Amino acid sequence: MKFYIKTYGCQMNERDSEAAAAMLLDDGHLQVHSEEEADLILFNTCSVREQAELKAIGKLSILKKQSSGKFFGIMGCMAQSRGEELLKKIPHLNFALGTDKIHELPEIVRQLRKGSKTADLEHDNIQDAAGLDSHLVPVNGFKAYVSIMRGCDRFCTYCIVPYVRGRERSRSPEAVLEEIRALAKAGVKEVMLLGQNVAAYGTKGLKMDPDVSPFADLLEETAKIEGIERIRFTSPHPAFFNKRLIECIANTPKVCKYVHLPLQSGSDRILKAMNRPYTAEEYMNIVRSLKEKCNGNIAFSTDIIVGFPGETEEDFEMTRKIMEEVEYDLAYIFKYSPRKGTKASQMEDDVPKEVKEERNQILLKELEKSSQKENLRAVGKTLELLAEGPSRRNAARWCGRTDQNKLAVFENTTGVKVGDKVMVHIDRATSMTLFGTIVTD
Ligand code: SAH
Ligand code: SF4
Ligand code: F3S
Numbered sequence: 001m002k003f004y005i006k007t008y009g010c011q012m013n014e015r016d017s018e019a020a021a022a023m024l025l026d027d028g029h030l031q032v033h034s035e036e037e038a039d040l041i042l043f044n045t046c047s048v049r050e051q052a053e054l055k056a057i058g059k060l061s062i063l064k065k066q067s068s069g070k071f072f073g074i075m076g077c078m079a080q081s082r083g084e085e086l087l088k089k090i091p092h093l094n095f096a097l098g099t100d101k102i103h104e105l106p107e108i109v110r111q112l113r114k115g116s117k118t119a120d121l122e123h124d125n126i127q128d129a130a131g132l133d134s135h136l137v138p139v140n141g142f143k144a145y146v147s148i149m150r151g152c153d154r155f156c157t158y159c160i161v162p163y164v165r166g167r168e169r170s171r172s173p174e175a176v177l178e179e180i181r182a183l184a185k186a187g188v189k190e191v192m193l194l195g196q197n198v199a200a201y202g203t204k205g206l207k208m209d210p211d212v213s214p215f216a217d218l219l220e221e222t223a224k225i226e227g228i229e230r231i232r233f234t235s236p237h238p239a240f241f242n243k244r245l246i247e248c249i250a251n252t253p254k255v256c257k258y259v260h261l262p263l264q265s266g267s268d269r270i271l272k273a274m275n276r277p278y279t280a281e282e283y284m285n286i287v288r289s290l291k292e293k294c295n296g297n298i299a300f301s302t303d304i305i306v307g308f309p310g311e312t313e314e315d316f317e318m319t320r321k322i323m324e325e326v327e328y329d330l331a332y333i334f335k336y337s338p339r340k341g342t343k344a345s346q347m348e349d350d351v352p353k354e355v356k357e358e359r360n361q362i363l364l365k366e367l368e369k370s371s372q373k374e375n376l377r378a379v380g381k382t383l384e385l386l387a388e389g390p391s392r393r394n395a396a397r398w399c400g401r402t403d404q405n406k407l408a409v410f411e412n413t414t415g416v417k418v419g420d421k422v423m424v425h426i427d428r429a430t431s432m433t434l435f436g437t438i439v440t441d
Contacts, residue, residue, distance in 0.1 A: 001071075001109065002030045004038035008056050009046025011194050011234060012165075013076050015145040017044045020075065020105050022134030027106040035063060040071040040109065045078035047160050049337040053078050057086070064092045071112050075102060077164040081341075083121050098122065099150075099165050103129035123166045125151065133179045135186075142189040142386065142419030148176050148218065149195035154237060156264070157275045157343035158305065158336060161196055170195075170202045173218050177225070184227035189419055190386060191222065193233040199240035209242070216248035223254040229421070230386065230403065234260045235303075238278045241286045250293035257294050258329070258405045261286065262303040266322035267315035270308055275343070280322060287326050299374060299404040301330035304363060307356035308336045309347035316359050320366055327370040329404065333363045372431035378406065382425045382439050387416045400424070408434040 003024055007017040020042070021031050032038050043060060046052040056078060063072070074086065075097040083096030095108050098121035108118055126132075127150065135144055152161045153168035180191055195201060202214030215236075222231050231254050236245075238261060249255050261283070265271050268279045290298050304319060323331065335356040338345040385400030385408055398412040400422060410424045416438070424436035 001039045001112075002032045002037055003040040003042060003109075004032050004035055005042045005044060006035075006059070007044045008052055009044070009048065009077060011145055011192065012147065012150075012196070013044050013046060015147050015194055016076065016099075016102055018136055018145065019132050019134050020044070020102055022136050023103070023106050023131040024109065025136075026131070026134065027109070029109065038070065040073065040112070042073045042075065044076040045074055047077040047081050047164050047339070049334065049339075051337065053082070060086075060090060060093065064090075073097065073108070075099075075105070077160070080121055080123075080164040081160065083119050087117055087119055093117070095119065096121065100124050100126045103131045106131075125166045125169055127169045128171055128175055133175070135183060141389075142187060143192070144183045144188045144190075145192050145194055146176060146179055146183070147171070147194045148198060149201055152196035154197055155275060155343075157273065157347075158308065158339065160339040160342055163341055165196065168197060168200065168204070170204065170214075173202070173214070173221060176218065177221055180222055180225055180228065184225050187227075187419070189228065190230040190232065191228060193218070193222070193231065196235065197237045197240065198233050199236035199242075199245060203240065211242075211244050213240075213242055213244040213248065215240075216245045219248055219255050220252055223252050229254060231255045232258065232405070235262055236260070237262070238283050238286055239276070243289075246286065246289050246293060249290065256403045256405065257298040258301070258403065259290065259298065260301045260303075263319070263322060263326075264303060264305050265308060265311070265315065266319035267311070270311055270315050273310060273344075273347075274305075274308060280318060284322065284325065297404075299329040299406070300326055301332075301405075302326070302328055303332045303334065305334050305336050306359040306363065307351035309344060309350055311336075311351055316362075320362060323363060323366045323370065327374060328367060329371050329374050329406070331363065331367045333360055333367070335360055368431050372429075375406065375429035375431060375434060378402070378426045378434055379429050380426065382423055383408070383434075383436075385410070385422050385424050387412075387418055387420045387422050389418050402434075406434055407432070408436055410436045410438055412438075414438055414440060 005017045043056050045056045071094045073095045079096040080098045095118040101120045149170040151166040151168045155162050266280045338349050383402045387400045391397040416422050423439045425439050426434045426436040428435050
C-alpha cells in the first residue's frame with residue numbers, strides 16, 4: 001500500500017511519524033510524498049492548542065471530497081483525546097491510534113481491507129516497543145531525533161500533554177545509547193534528544209539534588225560515541241535544571257551551546273497559577289549561570305504564553321522584561337487556548353482576544369530586536385557549520401547551521417558535502433540568517 005503521513009505538532013510527533021513510516025516500510029509498504037499518490041493517508045495529530053486540532057480536522061474533511069477509495073487514519077495526541085468521537089463523526093475515517101499504540105500500526109494497516117473501523121486508544125504507558133526505535137536514516141541525512149522519554153507528569157494547568165501522552169517514563173540509558181550508536185554507524189552526526197521534560201530524565205524515585213542529573217550523565221555518555229559531533233535536546237523544564245546539568249552543558253564540547261528553556265511567563269503570580277514551580281528569578285539564575293560558564297557563547301530560545309487567565313498588564317510587562325534581558329535567539333509565542341479537561345480550562349479565559357493579539361505582537365517585536373542583535377554579534381567571526389545542503393533557490397549557495405543553531409548561507413566554493421564540517425567567516429547578517437564565505441585553512 002502507498003502511504004502518506006502528515007505530521008502536526010512538536011518534534012515528538014515528528015519522531016513518532018518517522019518510526020511509524022519506518023515500520024510500514026519494513027512491512028512492505030511504500031512511502032509517498034503527496035496525498036494524491038497515496039492509498040492510505042495518515043494524520044499524526046496535535047492537541048496542544050485549539051488551532052492545531054482545527055487544522056487537522058479541516059484537512060481531513062476536505063480530503064474526503066477528493067479521495068474516494070482511499071483509507072484514512074489518525075494517530076497521535078488528538079487521536080488520543082478525540083479518536084472515538086472523530087471516528088463516529090467522520091464517516092471516511094478508518095482508524096484512530098493512541099499515543100501508546102503506534103507500534104500496532106502495521107497490524108492495523110494489514111487489517112484495513114477488511115473494512116471495519118478500529119480504535120485502539122488504551123494508555124498502557126509503553127516505554128519501549130518493537131519498532132519504536134526505527135529510523136529512516138541515512139535517507140534523512142546526518143541529523144536524527146532520538147526519543148529518550150515519553151509522557152509528562154508536570155501537569156502545567158494549561159496543558160493537555162499529560163492527558164494525551166500519559167505518564168512520564170524514561171527509556172533506559174542502555175537502550176538510548178545503543179540507538180545512538182547505530183545511528184552514528186549509519187552516518188548520523190547530530191542527535192536531538194527528545195522528551196517533554198528531558199531535564200527530569202531518569203529522576204523518578206530520586207531526591208532532587210543539585211549534583212545529580214541522570215540527564216547530564218546521558219549527555220556525557222552520548223558525547224563519547226564516535227561519529228556524533230553535536231548533541232541537542234528539547235525541552236528541559238527549568239525546575240529540573242540543576243548545577244550538575246549547567247556544568248555538563250558548559251563543559252561538554254559536543255553539547256551545543258543552544259538551550260531551549262521554556263519560560264511561559266515572567267510573572268511569579270502567573271507561573272504559580274500555571275503550576276510552573278519556579279520563579280522568574282530562579283529562571284534568570286539558570287540563564288545567567290549558563291551565560292557565565294560559557295563566557296557568553298550560548299544562545300537561548302523559549303516558549304511563552306500570552307493571555308493566560310488573569311494576566312494583567314503588569315504580569316505581561318514582567319514577561320517582556322525577561323525577554324529583553326535574556327535576548328532570545330528564538331521564541332515561540334502562543335496565545336492562551338483553553339484545553340478541555342485541564343485545570344486552567346475551569347478558570348475564566350478573561351484576557352480579550354485583541355489583548356492577546358496585541359501582547360503577541362509586542363513580544364514578536366522584542367524577539368526581532370534580540371535575534372537581530374544576536375546575529376549581528378556573529379558578524380566578523382569565523383564559525384563552524386555542519387553543511388545541510390544547497391539552498392532551495394540557488395544550488396551554488398549552501399546552508400549550514402552553527403552550534404548555536406543559527407542558519408548560515410555560504411557559496412560552496414570547495415565542494416563541501418552534506419554533513420561536512422565547514423569553517424565560514426560571517427560577512428553580514430539579518431535577523432533570520434547569517435551570510436558568509438568559506439575559510440580554507
Ligand atoms: N514540555 C514542553 C512544552 C510542550 S508544549 C515544556 O514544558 O517546555 C509546547 C508549548 O505549547 C508549551 O511550552 C506552551 O508554551 C504551549 N502551550 C501548551 N498548552 C497551551 C495552551 N493551552 N495554550 C497556549 N499555549 C500552550
Ligand atoms: Fe505540558 Fe508542562 Fe508537561 Fe510541558 S511540562 S508538556 S507544558 S504539562
Ligand atoms: Fe502537540 Fe502532542 Fe506535541 S499535543 S505539542 S503533538 S506532545
